[in-house]
Amino acid sequence: MKKRRYFDNAATSFPKAPGVPEAVAAYLSQEGGSPGRGTYLAAQSAAETVLSVREALDRLFHGPGPRNVILTPGCTYALNYVIKGLLRPGDRAAFSCGEHNAVYRPLSQMAERGVELVELPWRDGAVDLEAAERLLRPDIRLLVCCHASNVTGALQPVSRLGELCRERGIFFCVDGAQTAGAVPIDMAAMHIDALAVPAHKGLLGPQGLGALLITDQMAAQLDPLIAGGTGSQSERAGMPGLLPDRFEAGTQDLPAVCGLKAALEWGESQGWEELYRREKRLTGHLIARLREMEPDGLRLFGPLDREKQVGIVSVDFPGMDGAEAAFRLEREHGIACRCGLHCAPLAHRALGTFPAGTVRFSVSALSRFEDIDYLQAAVCDVMGI
Numbered sequence: 001m002k003k004r005r006y007f008d009n010a011a012t013s014f015p016k017a018p019g020v021p022e023a024v025a026a027y028l029s030q031e032g033g034s035p036g037r038g039t040y041l042a043a044q045s046a047a048e049t050v051l052s053v054r055e056a057l058d059r060l061f062h063g064p065g066p067r068n069v070i071l072t073p074g075c076t077y078a079l080n081y082v083i084k085g086l087l088r089p090g091d092r093a094a095f096s097c098g099e100h101n102a103v104y105r106p107l108s109q110m111a112e113r114g115v116e117l118v119e120l121p122w123r124d125g126a127v128d129l130e131a132a133e134r135l136l137r138p139d140i141r142l143l144v145c146c147h148a149s150n151v152t153g154a155l156q157p158v159s160r161l162g163e164l165c166r167e168r169g170i171f172f173c174v175d176g177a178q179t180a181g182a183v184p185i186d187m188a189a190m191h192i193d194a195l196a197v198p199a200h201k202g203l204l205g206p207q208g209l210g211a212l213l214i215t216d217q218m219a220a221q222l223d224p225l226i227a228g229g230t231g232s233q234s235e236r237a238g239m240p241g242l243l244p245d246r247f248e249a250g251t252q253d254l255p256a257v258c259g260l261k262a263a264l265e266w267g268e269s270q271g272w273e274e275l276y277r278r279e280k281r282l283t284g285h286l287i288a289r290l291r292e293m294e295p296d297g298l299r300l301f302g303p304l305d306r307e308k309q310v311g312i313v314s315v316d317f318p319g320m321d322g323a324e325a326a327f328r329l330e331r332e333h334g335i336a337c338r339c340g341l342h343c344a345p346l347a348h349r350a351l352g353t354f355p356a357g358t359v360r361f362s363v364s365a366l367s368r369f370e371d372i373d374y375l376q377a378a379v380c381d382v383m384g385i
């Protein structure tokens with residue numbers, strides 16, 4: 001069995017931050033307790049853990065305050081909360097032509113319920129700002145856009161889109177799935193009304209958890225998609241009015257919250273800026289090593305510039321099906337990567353790689369330079385050069 005070299009951090013990061021597995025295990029084996037579900041010590045300690053996670057996420061993303069950090073079962077849920085909680089029949093909603101199905105599918109469901117969709121085209125793999133200026137009319141209620149493409153890693157012009165939305169009174173929701181923990185995000189400076197992030201990618205935490213950071217203005221317009229127990233205002237039939245309880249029905253995934261707390265503490269102890277720099281260096285190395293095979297026919301997609309993207313590179317093997325290339329990379333070299341559409345058929349249509357898709361290699365701040373060198377040799381071998 002070959003040693004595994006992991007290049008699927010865009011799907012979920014591995015390894016997790018130091019301390020994460022231990023924190024999850026400690027909660028399950030020693031702690032217990034759910035916030036708002038008891039006055040005994042373990043319940044209070046769980047509430048403190050949840051609060052510290054809200055505070056750390058709010059600090060990291062320059063959010064509107066810890067009570068505006070809603071914990072969700074993942075980034076997909078956070079995006080659904082916004083799209084389905086805000087839009088009503090007759091509304092117009094805009095999105096970019098590179099969106100993941102976590103955005104495109106809920107929007108498509110809303111289109112069936114009478115919401116009109118407006119698609120913003122890409123130019124060179126990023127939202128075309130001239131077209132956006134034209135298409136983002138003030139009668140649009142919501143723009144949802146990823147911060148970086150999960151197919152090419154290309155960073156999208158979210159600061160400018162945020163300005164356009166602010167000028168026109170459009171709510172702006174950013175899908176931070178590929179950028180949270182990988183590049184700086186400043187909700188206030190970027191005029192973001194709602195930011196959806198997963199715990200398990202760049203933040204290096206566990207699966208099954210995400211967060212929605214949301215301004216008071218947007219929260220006031222949002223219907224809670226899920227209703228149930230919150231441990232607060234239990235005498236009422238309706239959901240509590242206050243954040244975050246209004247959008248947090250049901251018992252939370254405390255093992256994952258404890259894991260995320262450990263990941264965020266580790267990130268702060270290293271310095272997030274330092275982690276962003278390390279990931280950028282790794283991204284540059286990945287691009288440079290894969291580009292060496294371009295003369296032999298390996299086709300690379302995306303900006304191929306570490307200043308303009310996160311650590312994702314999609315490729316097409318000459319004369320070989322992507323699934324076969326990915327299979328051989330794992331079987332013969334131990335490389336874990338991903339082939340196909342990566343849940344983003346729209347991006348592949350825009351790139352011209354639909355329906356076959358691409359083979360995608362992705363790094364995290366904890367990837368190793370020597371694994372990238374190994375990957376380059378493995379790709380050469382699979383290409384027969």
Ligand SMILES: Cc1ncc(COP(=O)(O)O)c(C=O)c1O
Nearest residue numbers: 074075076100102146150177198
């Ligand atoms: C751009 C993008 N948005 C949303 C998601 C959904 O994230 P999750 O599966 O963690 O809910 C992903 C996951 O790959 C993604 O890449």
